[in-house]
Amino acid sequence: MWAMIVKEFRQLRRDRRTLAMMIVLPVVLLVVFGYAASFDVSTIPTVVAGPAAAQAPLRAPFQVVDRAPAEGAAWAQNEVRDGHAAVAVVTGTRTVVLIDGSQLFTAKAALSALQAGRTHPTGGPAPQVRVLYNPGLKTSFIMIPGLAGVVLVFVGIIITSLGVVRERQTGTLEQLAVMPLRPRDVFLGKIVPYFAVAAADLAIVLAVGVALFGVPFRGSYAVFALGALLFLFVTLGIGVLISSVSENQGQAIQMSFMFTLPQVLLSGLIFPLSSIAVGVRWISYILPLTYFNEISRGVMLRAEPIGPLWPPLLFLALLGLVVMTLAMLRFRSYLGPAGSGGGRSDAAGAPGAAEAPDPAAAAVAESR
Amino acid sequence: MNAPPPAGGWGTHAVSVRYGRRLALDQVTFRVLPGQVSAVVGGDGAGRTTLLRILSGAIGAGGGMVMRPPRIQTGYLAAGSGTYPDLTVAENLAFRAAAYRIPAAVAGPRIQAYLDRAGLLAARDRLAGRLSGGMRQKLGVIAAMLHEPALLVLDEPTTGVDPVSRADLWSLITQAAAAGAAVVFATSYLDEAERAAHVLVLAEGRELAAGSPEQIVAAMPGRVVAAATRPPGPAGMRSWRRDGRWRVWMPDGAGDVPGGGAELVQPDLQDAVTVAILAREPGASPAPATSGTATSGTATGKEG
Numbered sequence: 001m002w003a004m005i006v007k008e009f010r011q012l013r014r015d016r017r018t019l020a021m022m023i024v025l026p027v028v029l030l031v032v033f034g035y036a037a038s039f040d041v042s043t044i045p046t047v048v049a050g051p052a053a054a055q056a057p058l059r060a061p062f063q064v065v066d067r068a069p070a071e072g073a074a075w076a077q078n079e080v081r082d083g084h085a086a087v088a089v090v091t092g093t094r095t096v097v098l099i100d101g102s103q104l105f106t107a108k109a110a111l112s113a114l115q116a117g118r119t120h121p122t123g124g125p126a127p128q129v130r131v132l133y134n135p136g137l138k139t140s141f142i143m144i145p146g147l148a149g150v151v152l153v154f155v156g157i158i159i160t161s162l163g164v165v166r167e168r169q170t171g172t173l174e175q176l177a178v179m180p181l182r183p184r185d186v187f188l189g190k191i192v193p194y195f196a197v198a199a200a201d202l203a204i205v206l207a208v209g210v211a212l213f214g215v216p217f218r219g220s221y222a223v224f225a226l227g228a229l230l231f232l233f234v235t236l237g238i239g240v241l242i243s244s245v246s247e248n249q250g251q252a253i254q255m256s257f258m259f260t261l262p263q264v265l266l267s268g269l270i271f272p273l274s275s276i277a278v279g280v281r282w283i284s285y286i287l288p289l290t291y292f293n294e295i296s297r298g299v300m301l302r303a304e305p306i307g308p309l310w311p312p313l314l315f316l317a318l319l320g321l322v323v324m325t326l327a328m329l330r331f332r333s334y335l336g337p338a339g340s341g342g343g344r345s346d347a348a349g350a351p352g353a354a355e356a357p358d359p360a361a362a363a364v365a366e367s368r
Numbered sequence: 369m370n371a372p373p374p375a376g377g378w379g380t381h382a383v384s385v386r387y388g389r390r391l392a393l394d395q396v397t398f399r400v401l402p403g404q405v406s407a408v409v410g411g412d413g414a415g416r417t418t419l420l421r422i423l424s425g426a427i428g429a430g431g432g433m434v435m436r437p438p439r440i441q442t443g444y445l446a447a448g449s450g451t452y453p454d455l456t457v458a459e460n461l462a463f464r465a466a467a468y469r470i471p472a473a474v475a476g477p478r479i480q481a482y483l484d485r486a487g488l489l490a491a492r493d494r495l496a497g498r499l500s501g502g503m504r505q506k507l508g509v510i511a512a513m514l515h516e517p518a519l520l521v522l523d524e525p526t527t528g529v530d531p532v533s534r535a536d537l538w539s540l541i542t543q544a545a546a547a548g549a550a551v552v553f554a555t556s557y558l559d560e561a562e563r564a565a566h567v568l569v570l571a572e573g574r575e576l577a578a579g580s581p582e583q584i585v586a587a588m589p590g591r592v593v594a595a596a597t598r599p600p601g602p603a604g605m606r607s608w609r610r611d612g613r614w615r616v617w618m619p620d621g622a623g624d625v626p627g628g629g630a631e632l633v634q635p636d637l638q639d640a641v642t643v644a645i646l647a648r649e650p651g652a653s654p655a656p657a658t659s660g661t662a663t664s665g666t667a668t669g670k671e672g
Contacts, residue, residue: 170448171449172451178425178439178444180438180439180469
């Protein structure tokens with residue numbers, strides 16, 4: 001038995017990724033659940049419109065981000081729709097409070113504060129409260145647009161990383177490297193099937209969500225598709241990057257897990273972003289799922305147009321560009337020579353050379 | 369139409385490859401002629417796979433010159449079969465045919481013909497991962513030669529393969545050469561290397577001997593004798609076990625084996641290669657069989 005214990009420790013010591021995961025993951029989980037995981041909403045971004053907007057005495061948890069005495073209900077509703085505020089107070093003959101139901105826990109906190117009478121926005125009679133986009137405050141309404149993103153993370157990162165690293169494990173990668181295929185073709189050939197599967201998965205999740213759970217799809221399909229495309233672009237790139245630094249499928253799964261878990265926990269899918277401790281919240285803002293959630297919930301539930309969604313769309317586009325470029329470069333070196341030559345050994349290997357009209361000219365005489 | 373090879377065939381000239389600080393190939397020159405089968409032999413870490421990877425284009429050379437056809441005219445079997453275990457035999461070959469742009473009208477009958485020649489027709493719908501080792505190697509070889517390349521590079525095609533499958537593989541290899549391909553393969557089996565027209569013996573990345581098997585044997589310095597027991601003294605350090613007896617290399621070609629009872633044997637390629645390795649020992653004389661140089665070696669007193 002002692003021999004087994006010693007052997008296991010030796011193997012574990014050399015498997016640094018597993019060791020790091022065993023040590024780092026519990027710490028990450030502790031930090032996430034200890035500081036980040038909270039359903040308590042302490043501040044609710046609020047806009048106030050109407051003639052008494054300047055005087056409306058709003059107290060915590062409502063935090064006024066804008067007062068517009070010259071604006072009316074339409075402006076207030078647009079502010080909520082576009083995600084600038086979770087609550088809009090429209091003053092007038094009778095004060096109306098609009099609450100964004102797509103931010104479930106924030107909406108519940110707002111309702112709770114209003115019903116407890118701690119805050120009467122205008123200090124006058126009880127206001128008329130309207131919960132927009134998710135009047136029944138159904139959890140499924142906010143979860144299914146987010147789960148669509150999780151599906152894309154799952155297929156894009158985990159499945160893709162396994163698919164590519166499998167080539168290395170089966171020894172077929174070297175075979176691909178000598179075939180008359182351009183690295184770009186191999187790269188696209190590897191990711192297009194996963195892209196198609198992810199797109200089909202997404203369609204299924206949305207169809208089931210709409211048909212079975214009655215989740216509305218109020219916005220533009222094109223804007224949603226654009227967001228999904230950019231997000232998938234990022235996740236597929238991360239998947240290829242992971243595969244290019246993984247020796248085997250076990251390592252790929254470990255690394256994918258390290259990328260996937262924070263996305264599920266910190267993207268606002270489960271816990272409201274505003275509830276996550278500031279020290280941890282910055283992580284949320286570098287996770288692509290955070291931005292996809294913003295797009296999917298905005299489009300599906302609030303019919304948010306493309307205008308106010310440009311920041312998350314732009315972020316995903318830039319991140320996708322960076323990740324895909326890195327993935328492509330890694331993939332090229334992955335397919336390219338590992339020898340001392342330092343570069344691909346052959347201009348000769350390019351299909352163009354193979355197709356040269358003079359076959360003799362196509363042959364390689366590579367000199368160094 | 370395949371690219372005609374340069375004069376002197378495909379191959380390498382003074383090629384060196386370095387992996388980090390380790391020199392995997394040092395100034396190796398090797399020629400592979402169309403219509404011929406050439407072999408690269410050597411022990412573990414000799415540089416066989418590196419040389420074949422250079423020839424196939426899988427890696428680049430750090431120095432020297434490589435002459436090879438474009439990729440579409442090069443066939444390569446990497447160590448292992450290089451086939452997808454979760455695709456069927458037919459699917460593996462269909463992928464290879466598409467990658468090498470073989471027209472569908474040509475690919476179908478050609479796949480059928482190669483499967484027939486390799487004895488894999490009955491297994492065409494079986495997953496490659498469920499084939500026996502020999503069948504999988506045969507699949508790898510026919511996949512590498514499916515596009516009828518000008519240069520066919522095979523890394524240990526027969527390792528771990530049963531005798532019947534080895535014979536099948538040899539049939540495929542010689543047919544490819546007969547059709548005009550320049551075939552080069554790496555092997556640990558010197559009896560297979562003896563069937564090649566040209567043999568390169570590598571040791572620690574350097575050329576130890578090169579030429580036809582007959583030339584390598586003829587150039588072997590000294591003589592080889594067979595004895596019932598391992599001789600004592602320095603002669604024992606130049607002996608190796610073979611066919612139940614001890615072979616002893618007598619570098620100066622004269623003198624008796626201590627202990628007596630030894631008889632002169634007609635050396636073959638295996639003896640010549642072993643002698644070439646022994647000749648690298650510091651102080652061993654005369655010089656090794658061919659133009660190759662040597663560094664160091666410990667292949668004395670071998671159980672072979």
